[in-house]
Amino acid sequence: MREFEYVVPDTLEEAVRLMVEKGHRARAFAGGTDILVQLRSHRFEVDLLVDIKRIPELNQLACSEGEGLTLGAAVPCYRIYEDPAVARLYPALVDAISIIGSIQIQSRATVGGNLCNAAPSGDSIPALIVLEAICNIAGPGGHRSVPVEEFCTAPGRNVLQEGEVLVSLHLPPPMPGSGAHYLRFTPRNEMDIAIVGAGASVVMDDARQRIISARIALGAVAPTPVFARKAGDLLAGKEANEESIEEAAQAAMAAARPITDMRGTIRQRIHLVGVLTRRALRTAILRAREV
Amino acid sequence: MPDRIRVRTRVNDAEVEFLCESRQSLLEVLRDVLGLTGAKEGCNDGNCGACTVIMDGRTVNSCLVLAVEAEGRSITTIEGLASAEGLHPLQQIFLDEVALQCGFCTPGVILSAKALLDREPRADEARIRCWMGGNLCRCTGYDKIVRAVLRAGEAMRKGAS
Amino acid sequence: MTITADQENQGPGQLRVVGTRAARHDAVDKVTGRAQFGADVYMAGLLHGKFLRSPYAHARIRSIDTRKAEALPGVKAVATAGDFPIVQKQPIEFAQSVRGSRITAEVILAHERVMYVGHAVAAVAATSFHIAEEAARLIEVDYEVLPAILSIEDALKEGAPFLHESMTTQFRVDRFGRGEDTGVKSNIADHIQLKSGDLEQGFREAEVTVEREFFTQTVHQGYIEPFSSTAYWAPDGHVTIWTTTQGIFNVRSSTAEIIGVPESMVKVIPMEVGGGFGGKGTFYLDPVAAVLSKKTGHPVKIVMTRKEVFEGTGPGSASHMRVKMGADRSGRITAAKFYLAYEAGAFPGSAVAGGATTGTGQYNIENFQIDGYDVVVNKQKAQGYRAPGQSQANFAIETVVDELAEKLGMDPLDLRLKNVVQEGDRMPSGVPYPRVGLKEIEEAMKAHPHYSAPLEGPNRGRGIAVAFRWQGGQGSPATINVNSNGTISLITGSVDLSGTRTTVAMQAAEVLGLSIDDVVSTVGDTDSVGVSGGTGGSRVTFDTGLAAIAAAEEVKRQMSARAAQLWELQPEDVEFRDGIFTCTKNPADRMTFKELARRLGSTGGLITCSVYAPTTGVGPIFAGNIVDVAVDLETGKVDILRFTSFIDAGRAVHPGFVEGQMQGSTAQGIGWALSEEFFYTENGTVANSSFLDYRMPTSSDLPMIDTVIIEVPNPRHPFGLRGVGEVAAVPPLAALANAIYRAAGIRVTRLPMSPGNILEALEEKSAQR
Numbered sequence A: 001m002r003e004f005e006y007v008v009p010d011t012l013e014e015a016v017r018l019m020v021e022k023g024h025r026a027r028a029f030a031g032g033t034d035i036l037v038q039l040r041s042h043r044f045e046v047d048l049l050v051d052i053k054r055i056p057e058l059n060q061l062a063c064s065e066g067e068g069l070t071l072g073a074a075v076p077c078y079r080i081y082e083d084p085a086v087a088r089l090y091p092a093l094v095d096a097i098s099i100i101g102s103i104q105i106q107s108r109a110t111v112g113g114n115l116c117n118a119a120p121s122g123d124s125i126p127a128l129i130v131l132e133a134i135c136n137i138a139g140p141g142g143h144r145s146v147p148v149e150e151f152c153t154a155p156g157r158n159v160l161q162e163g164e165v166l167v168s169l170h171l172p173p174p175m176p177g178s179g180a181h182y183l184r185f186t187p188r189n190e191m192d193i194a195i196v197g198a199g200a201s202v203v204m205d206d207a208r209q210r211i212i213s214a215r216i217a218l219g220a221v222a223p224t225p226v227f228a229r230k231a232g233d234l235l236a237g238k239e240a241n242e243e244s245i246e247e248a249a250q251a252a253m254a255a256a257r258p259i260t261d262m263r264g265t266i267r268q269r270i271h272l273v274g275v276l277t278r279r280a281l282r283t284a285i286l287r288a289r290e291v
Numbered sequence B: 001m002p003d004r005i006r007v008r009t010r011v012n013d014a015e016v017e018f019l020c021e022s023r024q025s026l027l028e029v030l031r032d033v034l035g036l037t038g039a040k041e042g043c044n045d046g047n048c049g050a051c052t053v054i055m056d057g058r059t060v061n062s063c064l065v066l067a068v069e070a071e072g073r074s075i076t077t078i079e080g081l082a083s084a085e086g087l088h089p090l091q092q093i094f095l096d097e098v099a100l101q102c103g104f105c106t107p108g109v110i111l112s113a114k115a116l117l118d119r120e121p122r123a124d125e126a127r128i129r130c131w132m133g134g135n136l137c138r139c140t141g142y143d144k145i146v147r148a149v150l151r152a153g154e155a156m157r158k159g160a161s
Numbered sequence C: 001m002t003i004t005a006d007q008e009n010q011g012p013g014q015l016r017v018v019g020t021r022a023a024r025h026d027a028v029d030k031v032t033g034r035a036q037f038g039a040d041v042y043m044a045g046l047l048h049g050k051f052l053r054s055p056y057a058h059a060r061i062r063s064i065d066t067r068k069a070e071a072l073p074g075v076k077a078v079a080t081a082g083d084f085p086i087v088q089k090q091p092i093e094f095a096q097s098v099r100g101s102r103i104t105a106e107v108i109l110a111h112e113r114v115m116y117v118g119h120a121v122a123a124v125a126a127t128s129f130h131i132a133e134e135a136a137r138l139i140e141v142d143y144e145v146l147p148a149i150l151s152i153e154d155a156l157k158e159g160a161p162f163l164h165e166s167m168t169t170q171f172r173v174d175r176f177g178r179g180e181d182t183g184v185k186s187n188i189a190d191h192i193q194l195k196s197g198d199l200e201q202g203f204r205e206a207e208v209t210v211e212r213e214f215f216t217q218t219v220h221q222g223y224i225e226p227f228s229s230t231a232y233w234a235p236d237g238h239v240t241i242w243t244t245t246q247g248i249f250n251v252r253s254s255t256a257e258i259i260g261v262p263e264s265m266v267k268v269i270p271m272e273v274g275g276g277f278g279g280k281g282t283f284y285l286d287p288v289a290a291v292l293s294k295k296t297g298h299p300v301k302i303v304m305t306r307k308e309v310f311e312g313t314g315p316g317s318a319s320h321m322r323v324k325m326g327a328d329r330s331g332r333i334t335a336a337k338f339y340l341a342y343e344a345g346a347f348p349g350s351a352v353a354g355g356a357t358t359g360t361g362q363y364n365i366e367n368f369q370i371d372g373y374d375v376v377v378n379k380q381k382a383q384g385y386r387a388p389g390q391s392q393a394n395f396a397i398e399t400v401v402d403e404l405a406e407k408l409g410m411d412p413l414d415l416r417l418k419n420v421v422q423e424g425d426r427m428p429s430g431v432p433y434p435r436v437g438l439k440e441i442e443e444a445m446k447a448h449p450h451y452s453a454p455l456e457g458p459n460r461g462r463g464i465a466v467a468f469r470w471q472g473g474q475g476s477p478a479t480i481n482v483n484s485n486g487t488i489s490l491i492t493g494s495v496d497l498s499g500t501r502t503t504v505a506m507q508a509a510e511v512l513g514l515s516i517d518d519v520v521s522t523v524g525d526t527d528s529v530g531v532s533g534g535t536g537g538s539r540v541t542f543d544t545g546l547a548a549i550a551a552a553e554e555v556k557r558q559m560s561a562r563a564a565q566l567w568e569l570q571p572e573d574v575e576f577r578d579g580i581f582t583c584t585k586n587p588a589d590r591m592t593f594k595e596l597a598r599r600l601g602s603t604g605g606l607i608t609c610s611v612y613a614p615t616t617g618v619g620p621i622f623a624g625n626i627v628d629v630a631v632d633l634e635t636g637k638v639d640i641l642r643f644t645s646f647i648d649a650g651r652a653v654h655p656g657f658v659e660g661q662m663q664g665s666t667a668q669g670i671g672w673a674l675s676e677e678f679f680y681t682e683n684g685t686v687a688n689s690s691f692l693d694y695r696m697p698t699s700s701d702l703p704m705i706d707t708v709i710i711e712v713p714n715p716r717h718p719f720g721l722r723g724v725g726e727v728a729a730v731p732p733l734a735a736l737a738n739a740i741y742r743a744a745g746i747r748v749t750r751l752p753m754s755p756g757n758i759l760e761a762l763e764e765k766s767a768q769r
């Protein structure tokens, strides 16, 4: 690994200024669990790492029933899932971030980093999509917001322009009658990368029988995490039963565009999309009924 | 030679100061600069846990922490566990239960177990297996490790009461 | 649980130390982080070495330009194969008698051709690891890419190019034989054949036959400590090497040959070893570190990265096997035909002979033919992996035997008991078995509550398998120094991978009536101890134990003579029992070992005894498994619900260590069975060269592994022990395959039985309906 410069700005403005100055030779540095591995394997080189962990806006963690969740981009996984309000209101997010790597990795890894790294298999991303997260971005041109499903553009690429930093994510408060779940399939129980991941959220009627709306998102089956909008929309107005779940699962399978690689084949992945979508929906419905 | 950065930190309850390059990991500095070779390098990419240390109360892979990030932190390595009074209960029980073979994973395993038991002394087998997932051991099949951690939990609870 | 069979053959009476759970000699160092492993070597002026490796599976090296690398500030030297005198002096030869250091040198640094992706081409020494790494990337190699052979199938194809133009097949009928040169040019380096009886007649007698084809993938030992070595070439020509290895004397002799110095000029110091499992039975770094040290005048340390371990060290062979077996109505196995082809990697030497000579060894079969082929391909040179070659073969045989039992409607353990080998029966090699405990294992498995426990829940199944392995046999020395306080220091020369310092010391303590705390046990370096066999083949507790016993016996003899001197008697008049020397003429004259030790100084000085003990030969050892699984039919994932491992340890010197060996072996077997494999890309690159994607079991993937130790004493050892380090790794593959069959109705004949492969098998099954 070539030597680089390392700075720890205290403010967002300072971070943006540094990032602008060095352009594409600079990178934000959060938990480092992706970027250090990539630098060591010579995926790319940097001249400057900007450690964003001391910037107040990136360390926010505010969660309430009324306001939803504001999640600073540099907050490590453990702080999120150990927060009782998050655990109660956003169990699907907890599903996702408590399986990222190991306990050691979760001490460091951030949701911001998981998202910015834009791996098709990034576990938090389908969960964020079904929870309708919005990305707050700061850059030389000021602030802007992007829905999370539009954030990743290709493997390892995202919408951030030179000098831009992901500041935080905002998740709207959960609707009454809603439930969500994320799960993935891996050969090992831990320390593995999703062959397929699937997230689902549902909003149900007062009787918890009929689905008012649903969102489904998939990981590791396309160049970016997939928002399977159609599959979710199909469920609107339907009874929450095996038949409608199957319909949605079929639609999710149709939305998948996987490749064959060492982690899985196209055939296996499409099949698993069906299996995991069914399982994610079942648990999401169960959770909606529990509250 | 690139410029070196001065870092002040606490390691095993002692103030420590060192010079390092930005690209050096905490693991490298612990081993090469501070002579604390108890943390091991098995993969250098976060997958084996042999380099596990406790930083501000949380276990981390020291291979995935930059040495410069240690500034102002408090770090515990395996060398910090035993005291003049003797071994830490976990160390003693690992010894008694033969919870090691080659011993290469052992420092990381013990630190992970310590971090767990410090928070959850009643951790059961399933919790232990899940918590220790980031510490690969190729020799033991984990059986005796898990049993040792269960026993240590018991012993530490008794000791505390 | 320990079951002792054969009480009357127990040999020595009550044992006091052997059979206890003594504390390990190295344990405190290992739990406190003080133990010194290879990479923990630091010294003044230390330089760091780093390799450049081939991106091609097969290419001619036209030229190597090191100028840019050398120009980088901090770089002190660059080495290539040309720096090894052996490369200049000797061509590579393939006849078995001359394979050896020249081929080792070629694996360590490619000379004219790179033979696999990851083959080392050059090495740099620099003032820091980072600079060495940068410099290695600046070395420019001009390659002429050649066609590569990446599978057994392609290697054996009609008209396939030969990997080595000068290689011809060697044919042999004995595992350790030299074989005869067939003169046939081929990618088959070796053909080993074992035959008995009349195969056709055997199949005619069969009521049922099963014929199956099997494929297993390349796997890695997966030791957590990467290879490392530090060498210092002193101005006077002495070379000192601190290294992680399973065999210091092998490193010494081969390194000396490769770097062209007399063996006596090389001293190898063993560091603690972070796992080897056969992988560290060879070496990759030491001669390079030595040459770089010579060039720079500094000590040079090289530590492999994990990627280098996966790409550049010897894995366990991939294999292709075919089995046909028949049995008559009574369950007697009447015939077996077994074809095995193992990938050797780029140079000869897979463990196919290990598979050929053991695969059917748990059965008494009159008519069989076994043909094993060692096939070269453009991959890393294969290396031993815990019971080398045997897991693959056992997977094939035990799956087929399970199917025979099914066809006959017999309980799979009854079928095994029907054909069980016992004393006097013959191994596949023709050698008769001494007293062995397979029958006792199978009976214990049948009687074990696990075997009859109800299996509730959907898609669950229980499988079994048994396995045969032998433990190695090589001579070993041991030295005992008696200290004036009555303690002893014991020095041996086979590296301790898993507690053998203690198990060997326990045997010496037993003989001398001492407690284990009275023995300081050390593994010496190559200058301080006699030539010892390497640590492998489950041999150290056995072979080095024999040496420790012999040295202790000699101590006993000399101490008795001193007692006789004090009592003014003949040595024959002194008896030693339970740690006490007694005068037989006047039983009131008694002295403990410690009392006598205190008086050694005044009776001619302290005592040192060194003994070289030849081995009493290789010995058979058996293991068995019962395993329950649940298969998720939707995802293909297998969960292990319960695992019981059985072994005949002969005598468990330290039951805790025996259990540990069984549990660790089992975990490796499970990984091989379910999740581990190298994914080679089309150009021969290992795509999953990290612990993330080479999926070894984590703690959350395994259940507790229950152990049953059976003790049928080994007649070739005074305390009856057998080497337990490997055999338990063999049966899990087939036991799991058989359990999966019962859970999901599919016979998976391709390893690993990963979710993807299981899903495919399930699809095939439903397509057949």
Ligand SMILES: Cc1cc2nc3c(=O)[nH]c(=O)nc-3n(C[C@H](O)[C@H](O)[C@H](O)COP(=O)(O)OP(=O)(O)OC[C@H]3O[C@@H](n4cnc5c(N)ncnc54)[C@H](O)[C@@H]3O)c2cc1C
Pocket: A027, A028, A029, A030, A031, A032, A033, A034, A035, A036, A037, A052, A073, A074, A099, A100, A101, A102, A105, A108, A109, A110, A111, A112, A113, A114, A115, A116, A117, A121, A122, A123, A124, A160, A164, A165, A166, A167, A191, A192, A193, A194, B045, B046, B047, C692
């Ligand atoms: C052993 C191991 C296991 C893993 N297991 C999993 C797993 O199971 N599932 C999974 O999804 N991932 C896994 N990962 C990958 C990684 O841990 C996660 O993606 C993690 O969430 C990344 O977060 P980080 O803070 O460490 O990111 P970093 O490495 O700090 O950053 C990642 C990328 O995002 C950029 N970046 C980070 N923050 C910002 C920001 N605020 N603004 C702009 N750019 C930013 C960085 O420049 C970099 O390019 C694993 C990694 C390891 C080493």
Ligand code: FES
Pocket: B040, B041, B042, B043, B044, B045, B046, B047, B048, B049, B050, B051, B052, B061, B062, B063, B064
């Ligand atoms: S060396 Fe850090 S996790 Fe393996």
Ligand code: FES
Pocket: B100, B101, B102, B103, B104, B105, B106, B136, B137, B138, B139, B140, C224, C274, C275
């Ligand atoms: S004891 Fe060897 S890796 Fe755990």
